[in-house]
Amino acid sequence: MSTTAIDPGLNADLAADLAATALILARRFAAGATLWCVAPAWEPHAQHIAVEFVHPVIVGKRALPAVALTGHDPVGAARMSVRPGDIVIAVADAGDPEVRSIMRRAPAWGAVTVWIGHGPRPPAGAADRVLWFDDPDPRLPAAGGFVLTYHLLWELTHVCFEHPGLLTAPHGPAEVCVTCADEGRLAEVIAVCGDTATVRTATGIETATTTLVGPVTVDDLVILHAGAAIGTVGPPGRAPEPLAGNGIRR
CATH class of the missing domain: 2.30.30.140 (SH3 type barrels.)
Structure with missing residues (x-):
């Protein structure tokens, strides 16, 4: 008999954050958003997220527009690419200067932001949604926790699509x-x-x-x-x- 180990970093708080983030993504995608993925220090994560969303592995799931922004100037690439209503997702630690700059500027671009990382947390309000592992182990980005996180984010986003009533965001007074x-x-x-x-x-x-x-x-x-x-x-x-x-x- 075999068992599957569940990453201890995926605690109840992170699970709740994943669910709330998936709902935001589903609503944005339903309205025509593109997902822009950045990970300056770990570019394979940005590429992996884009592939997950644009090339679904489950029959019947829709392909969602997603692009990995790679290269020497992710801030400039994001500035040129992001449009109002889009989503920016970053995989980086809290000290990454390029991701910090993108997260600060994204509200002016009209984009919602998601930040996946580990170790010391970014300041409150640094992104719209923060999916975080408190573990400071420098090996964590390669240990599978990040991959599991955005796989679950993809799956939960499609769960939201199965309930069309969830896809219209309520509008309160500004x-x-x-x-x-x-x-x-x-x-x-x-x-x-x-x-x-x-x-x-x-x-x-x-x-x-x-x-x-x-x-x-x-x-x-x-x-x-x-x-x-x-x-x-x-x-x-x-x-x-x-x-x-x-x-x-x-």
């Missing part, structure tokens, strides 16, 4: 300014002309005044509100600074 009905939105600067910047947001390309925040440069992240940049977003790990009066944080 938190907006009571004065002008606009919210604080993350934007990435793509061009600058004097006190005006062209920025990319989750809804498209916009023009914003930058008088309130001072000089900005291409690739900077700003908070956009009512057509103006009202705050800048610094490097990961910097504590957010509140803006007086309107409840929006930098």
